[in-house]
Amino acid sequence: MPNTSISFPANPAVNQQYTYGTTTYVWTGTNWMTYIDSASLMPTNPAAMNRQLFSGTGAQTQFTLASNPGALGNGTNIYINGIYQQRNTYTVVGTTLTFSAAPPAGTNNIEVVNFVLSNVSTVDSSFVTYLPTGTGAVTRSASSKFGDTVSVKDFGAVGDGVANDTAAIQLALNSSAAEIHFPTGTYLCNSTISVPSDKRLFGSAKLKLGAAGQRLLRTASNVQNCVFEDLELEGFSGPGGGYVGGEFGIQLDEADWCVIRNVTAYNFGGDGFYVGPNTANNNLVENCVAYNNGRHGCTIAGGAFNVVRGGYYYDNVLYGVDLEGPTVSETLVDGVTAWGNVNGVNSESGTLGKAIITNCRCYSNTEHGIQSNGIYDKIASNVCYSNTLNGIYGGADYQIIDGNHTYSNLLSGIVFDPGLSKVGLIVSQNVSYNNTGHGIQLSRIANSVVDGNYVWDNDNGDSSTWSGISLGGSVVAEGRNNIISNNISGNTTAGVGQRYGVYIGPHCPDNIVSDNVFFQNKDNGFRDDTTTGNTVVKNKGYLNENGGTSAAISSGGTIAHGLEGTPTIFSAVPTATASDVQVTADATNLTVTFGGGGSVAFSWRAAMQNSM
16 A cells, blocks of 8 residues: 555546656556556566568569578568568578568568567576476476575586685585585585585586595584485595595594495595594495595494495505494495405404494405404405405404405415404304415414315415414413314315314314314324314314224234324224233334234224314
């Protein structure tokens, strides 16, 4: 309503206008209303009209226009002697107008009019509606539709690799849009970009860090449900200058239920991907690539139930994938391929353990394919080969090493050497062959099981030093109460390769070695350098107990016992009269001396230490 203090004309006609100050009013027949000129609502110069005149000759069919009217004539109309011409009577190609029949002669009797539409001025998208096709579709404002996904270029990002796009990208992330698209290009970022909850960052683009020691992308505090997808991230410092603390591609800190998928991160002074160090749970790093980083490819440094699945981690200064930190537990590393690192996958002793490292392929690393020092870690179904030290290296209580293939490593296939005595280890169903050292080397373990492994052709340098399975300790009774059973251990060529099928070194009493199969080991199927307390029974290819009745021998005669070592329990009982019987043993024979003269047969028995 207008200001009632204005003195309007009396008895106005309908649509009569009255101007007071800078405002114009109009009488509607019942009251005065503010008048708005409809032209002010329209964009300025929405179209331009071009008019050209030509004179017909009665024979000419082609005429040249002053400008190209555009596709379909862009609103072109043609008149001859004032009569509109149907479009099928002429064509316009570029600036050439061609009639199918020559217009009649006349002065300026051919009129060509075309309208060239200009851009409509800016309109608030909240006033424009959008209705998708399909049954049940509902109308939304264009503002709502466009808000589903925004481009960082909508907020001023350039993507030329030169302009600093940090602020523009941050504005895009601070918007209400759930999906942030990075069009093809290189986006230079000179400082850390903070990612809030419920954002998806994606696109076939590169984000490049422009300053040392920065996180390129970092989740804000207490973030959930972020997705980073299909991006390429390039660091600043590269691997050559040593570790640059805090220079990461993506850091998920205090973040839950976030996903990093199909992202490549390289040349960071720290890690490509870093989860932690504050609690971060249930996050997924999937099918990513990290290489040439100054520390690790991917680090899990905080929280539980995080997953690293698939992807390639190579040529990082330390580890391909690393589990570190006192709050890390129950991490799954599944299907990773890692090479050219110090360790392909590494689980550190400071964690809470319970990691599962499975289905990984780790090769050509400068120390170990997999190193695991987390309590209750399970290392299963991995393939580790051609590493400079060992295929798998373990060292914590209650670990399970199961179903792995380790071969052609420059030391041993599987090593468990914790430095201090550990218990509860299970080493089962592994295949280990053609390693330079032992197939399986176990040190300082107690109350553990080594069962169902297949080891062969280790000690491939034929040094007469290494064995298929080796158990050792450094102090008295350090390697005790273990069961070594149901293993197959030997060489494919007799006398070449691993020295013993199973070797027990000093300080390892009270172990059971049973039901193993030994074949073609270089020296013996079994050797025991602990002087007391081990039980060795029912092993095939290694005779540890024998007996029978000999042929008649004279005093000083020998009985071949057939054992693969010197028996420690032996006896010989004469079948006829003989006095003062004495029996000694060596690695080949029992030697029997007796009195009374003549030749006597003996019922004999010989066994290795503590055999049953």
